[in-house]
Amino acid sequence: MIRDITIGQYYPMDSIIHKLDPRVKLFATLIYIIALFSCKGIVGLIVITFFLATAVKLSKIPFLYITKGLKTIVMLLLVTTIFNLFLTPGKVTFWHYGILKITDVGITNAVVMTVRLIYLIIGTSLMSLTTTPNQLTDGLEKSLSPLSKIHVPVHAIAMMMSIALRFIPILVEETDKIMKAQMARGADFESGNIIKRAKNMIPLLVPLMVSAFRRADELAMAMEARCYTATEGRSKMKPLHYEKRDKIAYVIIISFLVIVVAAGIVIPYPQ
Amino acid sequence: MNIIKAINLVHEYIKRDEDNNVSGITKALDDVSIEVKEGDFVAILGHNGSGKSTFAKHINALLSPTSGTLIVDGKDVLDPTKTLEIRKQAGMVFQNPDNQIIASVVEEDVGFGPENLGVQTEEIWKRVEKSLKTVGMTAYRHHSPNKLSGGQKQRVAIAGVVAMEPKCIILDEPTAMLDPNGRKEVIEAITELNKKKNITVILITHYMEEVINADFVYVMESGKVIMKGVPREIFSQVEELKKHRLDVPQITLLAHELKKSGLDIPDGILTREELINALLKVSQQ
Amino acid sequence: MSIILDKVSYLYGQGTSYEIMALKDISLKIDDNEFIGIIGHTGSGKSTLTQHLNGLIKATSGHIYVDGEDIYDDDYDMKKLRGNVGLVFQYPEHQLFETTVFDDVCFGPKNQGLDKKTVELRAFEALYNVGFPEELFYSSPFELSGGQKRRVAIAGVLAMKPKVLILDEPTAGLDPAGRDEIFDLLKKMQQELNMTIILVSHSMEDVANYVNRIIVMDKGQIMLDGKPREVFKYYRELEKMGLAAPQVTYLMHELRERNLDVDVDATTVEEAKISILKALGEI
Secondary structure (H helix, E strand, O other), X not given: OHXXXXXXXXXXXXXXXXXXXXXXXXHHHHHHHHHHHHOXXXXXXXXXXXXXXXXXXXXXXXXXXXXXXXHXXXXXXXXXXXXXXXXXXXXXXXXXXXXXXXXXXXXXXXXXXXXXXXXXXXXXXXXXXXXXXXXXXXXXXXXXXXXXXXXXXXXHHHHHXXXXXXXXXXXXXXXXXXXXXXXXXXXXXOOOOHXXXXXXXXXXXXXXXHHHHHHHHHHHHHHHHOOOOOOOOOOOOOOOOOOHHHHHHHHHHHHHHHHHHHHHHHOXXXX | OEXXXXXXXXXXXXXXXXXXXXXXXXXXXXXXXXXXXXXXXXXXXXXXXXXXXXXXXXXXXXXXXXXXXXXXXXXXXXXXXXXXXXXXXXXXXXXXXXXXXXXXXXXXXXXXXHHHHOOOHHHHHHHHHHHHHHOOOHHHXXXXXXXXXHHHHHHHHHHHHHOOOOOXXXXXOOOOOXXXXXXXXXXXXXXXXXXXXXXXXXXXXXXXXXXXXXXXXEEEEOOEEEEEEOHHHHHOOHHHHHHOOOOOOHHHHHHHHHHHOOOOOOOOOOOHHHHHHXXXXXXXX | XXXXXXXXXXXXXXXXXXXXXXXXXXXXXXXXXXXXXXXXXXXXXXXXHHHHHOOOOOOOEEEEEEOOEEOOOOOOOHHHHHXXXXXXXXXXXXXXXXXXXXXXXXXXXXXXXXXHHHHXXXXXXXXXXXXXXXXXXXXXXXXXXXXXXXXXXXXXXXXXXXXXXXEEOOOOOOOHHHHHHHHHHHHHHHHHOOOEEEEEEOOHHHHHOOOOEEEXXXXXXXXXXXXXXXXXXXXXXXXXXXXXXXXXXXXXHHHHHOOOOOOOOOOOHHHHHHHHHHHOOOO
């Protein structure tokens, strides 16, 4: 299951979405999330669906690959859907049993919440699949650079993030390996109550920590050996500058938000 | 001209107990003197814990000597103002391929070093292009390092150092974690760098067969240099090597055993061809 | 304890876009007290095969019989299987987690549900059998040298008293001295403890000196299976698979081509020496 995490995985492809400036993509993701959670009514949702579908199509990444990320949140999805479906009070009640009831509002809420969560995962996955972690951190670093004036270590944070992203898949693989090795020694990660289970995780977590520290140590040395000093004076292999397409993208994104908000005001149905 | 000159180098690790009192001193380097000529391929052999990696880290100014002098490309490693200059001239490749690749895309990782040096963007791209070509990894430039084999990752790491345009590359057991194919790839890439680009190579290893083509070999044990010479001189001392429990290539070992059994063959045989010729000569007598 | 594999196949990543046939119709019989080397380059399926032998990976099709029992039967005791077939992973020292060496070795037998006394006895025995110095029994496993950590990790599996011990690249990352120590140790365990030892490796020369049987794998299939000297006869085929026979094998063939009457099946330095001396009429 852990192999299915799509966040932090880059999917190389030659597409317009891949080529966009990471700042545009960060901004778009932010706007997209705002739109997703502030939208009211079916029209807004349709606009968002259209926006998302276009982005996915343009990215040239197989749709099934993007949805892989959903597997990891299936449980969360189910719980949200069930809670919304059975616990929301409404005007019309179709069915009830004790505190459980299915109402008109419940059904709409369940559907809307589930769609929102699925769209959220697909949207954010799309961003990380089309943006290399390095571009992403470059984008963040540049977008947040005004903060360094008030002594926020923006560069260091960006560097840490990009390294964390690079090592996630490695540590996931390592977890898998250690788990198997301990299982070969008779370890049991699946049965017992919660306290026993937590205790059973020690043979997995201790080696994982030890290995993470060792890796960190070696990586720090390797970076130092390549003249990394975390100070000014670094140049960029892929410096960020806006192209025409980026400016167009900004216009599209802002119009998108305006349309969604307007749709919510004009046609706020249902809900 | 000597690009590296170590004179009586000593490095002590101070062990402390829980109360932070000194409980012991280990000499990881004990009076080590090593010289490397510019353009040479020098190998340093030894077991784990022999001090060979400690020495390598000194060349890159990652560790400082307790006493003695180390001059790299005319600069003293003890001079802190020269540290970056030294690291630029003496690049380093480490053992674990995963723990030295910083970026998530091959070409971005190769560009990391030049970025740190403040090289102009256009120039970075040129260097990345050239370095990837040198190690034969151009086809993988847009790949994630996680999807590469061990040998390929190590070649990317080498390209990352080459892109900094150093005079000298130190490789600290670059093949220890690789399979035979990966080992071959890496050794070929290193040899190419040395022969074609004239970059000085210092290869730290415990695989004997990797040093046969070196210009000069140092053997270390317990922090000391115990043998030095051209490969043929080193490999002609089979008994001495065995005493230090170092691996002797099968062919050299066989030649030595045959000689011990009374055959008239020369010392220090390194290749199959040499042994065959020696044996045919014996059979004709 | 015999292990029989009957047409075992394994599809990796079934149902995804990168579906790979990691094992293809493997049939194999492993007898008591064998010393086997499984050889293949990275991605040949050798590690996947070993993980099938103790049930960590379940075959997509085919059957595995251990002592005549099908391990995929619903009522088969997997825990007992993992006790009987010990598996030591590559870089096993990465699994150490306890505060002392001794406690770490106790982990396996403890999971087998044995009483405290038996657990400790087994841990002691296992550490003794891997030649681990007694004065270090209660030190932290993280402070040991690479070779010693590896011994501790092997003892951790040995303490479960397996009848078959499988080791995936047991000497990876060790220097030649450490490598020889581990191989000598395995040979001793096979002979004195009557165990079956299966080691996975990509180094022919190392393996040739120790094992009695070599299984060569390529692309998920068994390509060759036999005594070392039989397998190395096919040195040209081995080369095509990206593997190499020992240097001695090449030498002997080249000598034969130059009309020196040597035994081309010699695989070790000792065998080659005797054969060459004979051919030259020295003995």
